[in-house]
Amino acid sequence: MKPATPFTRPPTDTLRVAIAAFPFLVAVAVAVVVGVHHKTADRLPDPLATHFGADGTADGFTSARGFVTGVVLVLLALGAGGAVLARVRRLAPAAPWVLATGWFLAATLAVPTCLTLLANAGAGQAHAARMPLWQVLVAIAAGLLAGAVGLWLGGPRPRPEPTGPQGAPRLALAAGERAGWTRTTGSPLLAAVGLVTCCAGLYLAFVAGPFAGVALCAAGALTGVLASVRVTVDRRGLALAPALLPYAFRRIPLDRVTEATCRNIDPFAEFGGWGYRVRAHGSGLVLRSGEGIALRLRGGREFVVTVDDAATAAALLNTLLDRARPDRGD
Amino acid sequence: MLFRVDPRSTVPLGDQIAAAVRGAIADGSVRAGERLPAGRELAASLGVNVHTVLRGYQRLKEEGLIELRRGRGAVVTGVASPARARLGEAADRLIAEARRLGLSDDEIVGVVRQGLAPR
The missing domain is CATH 2.30.29.30 (Pleckstrin-homology domain (PH domain)/Phosphotyrosine-binding domain (PTB))
Structure with missing residues (x-):
């Protein structure tokens, strides 16, 4: 696999930090907008159904404010962590993967959060909220897609140039002489x-x-x-x-x-x-x-x-x- | 470190192994506290007898350059310094020179003792 890259050279430090933070900020914005929109329209039950069993029925509940605040805090913490990691010089060769991981995490957090809010808003009642298993797959697919975008934005992986003494050296060893x-x-x-x-x-x-x-x-x-x-x-x-x-x-x-x-x-x-x-x-x-x-x-x-x-x-x-x-x- | 032995040389193989270690200590590539390969390992590596390697190690021990401990193998001692290793090399040169002149082992020891006598 050889993905096309938008940059012929790896992005600069500042750009990399921006790329690392971006998906988390978008995720925060989307979670807040979806939450506030449905809350003001009075379609969200309180507490919300926030955990679902394998059959899609709700089996865990959290207050609406607590749920959205918690998700936002986790996203902000991860975003800050990602931005810091993107700046670490030692990790520079692995930067595309740091970015890809950040984008994957942001999507796999934001998508289920929105799906949960929508499921609650659609059902009207927390106990009636459903989240079928396929929606989990949607979240994972969205995460992988976002991860691929992050990897692409990370630019080409710098190939280490073989430095130091080159060529194939020899040792002056007499015939019959043994060496280890x-x-x-x-x-x-x-x-x-x-x-x-x-x-x-x-x-x-x-x-x-x-x-x-x-x-x-x-x-x-x-x-x-x-x-x-x-x-x-x-x-x-x-x-x-x-x-x-x-x-x-x-x-x-x-x-x-x-x-x-x-x-x-x-x-x-x-x-x-x-x-x-x-x-x-x-x-x-x-x-x-x-x-x-x-x-x-x-x-x-x-x-x-x-x-x-x-x-x-x-x-x-x-x-x-x-x-x-x-x-x-x- | 590099071990080199030449079976066709007149110098015994054990002494050649000792000389290799001494040389490595002298040029600083092997430092105090470093562990030498196990006798059996080095013997297999060079295709020589284990006892040959152990004879070389024994000589280094007598020069105070290494310690031989059961289970821990051969470890370069704290007092082993490049200068100390060069002393062993100087002794080797003295012996080679004396033998070239046809001196017996007793006579060589006698020469050294003579040099020590005034003190």
Whole structure:
């Protein structure tokens, strides 16, 4: 999918904030207009039916003023949050998605609010108000449509230019000389997240029963394991293993690699976040932004690992590749 | 860090591994507190015997550059500094020079002891 974009370049900061806030302001305006219009026409019961069961009958009621005020406050809070996020520099590569999420939220809040008000106004009596299931689908569809508009307005996604040392370096290795490169890479933040998750899991195990607690503990342990990883490059290829356990969880055999380079990696722009990421164009372990090894694999995909001294690792891999394929001739 | 060993060299493989670690500490690419790969892992990586790697690690331990602890593996000590690592390299050069002159091990130790005597 390659959507047409209204801007050849991503929008400026101010414009982005305006785009982020716009749907929430529209949603507030629509909710207030619809509410006030029907209230003054004396068609709204009080309290309103504000929650509906799966069969469409009303099963929850709120005062009309409270309902509209609550919705408006939530919309304003979300709008302010969206505007702030749209300004955050670090999130700039993901800005179209921040905008899309805002537009989606605004629509999925405003549409059900209006539908609820209209259902109450149409029925005259709160208990008689109905909201069939298809109206929920309408709200979701409206949300997706608004989200698509937000994404479109967000402009083209900036493609990170591969910077830093380019080309395929080599290492001067004598014939018969053996070499291996190893280094640990880690994220203190991820370690902290893992620890907190484990603690939360233990707490949950006591409070809410063992199952939920154990699941959370396992998630925390997995995060902790990924927080410090030993990267090894040798005659067998590239291997990733937890720094504390000598068992590789990911191996890229040498014969799957066509070329290794060292380049700067931007986790947010290229992989949408940190951790072990899998994307259409490639996968890899990205625990920070900056220097990393980039392997071009057979089939065209890329495998990256963010690690210091990546240039040496890439050079060693290329040298080992030359050695494994003496007939390559380039 | 990069480990390089050349099986055709006259220098024992264990000493070559020790030299690689020493070099990495000397040029600052490996710092105090850093953990070296487990002996078994490094042996598999380089295609050498585990005991060869452990011999190299043992030598680094005797130089005070690393600590060997059961379960924790090899960790670069707090006193390991680039200067300290270069001392080990200087010793290696001394030994190589002395051997080239045909000195026996006892004679080499004798030379060092001689240098220490006045103090």
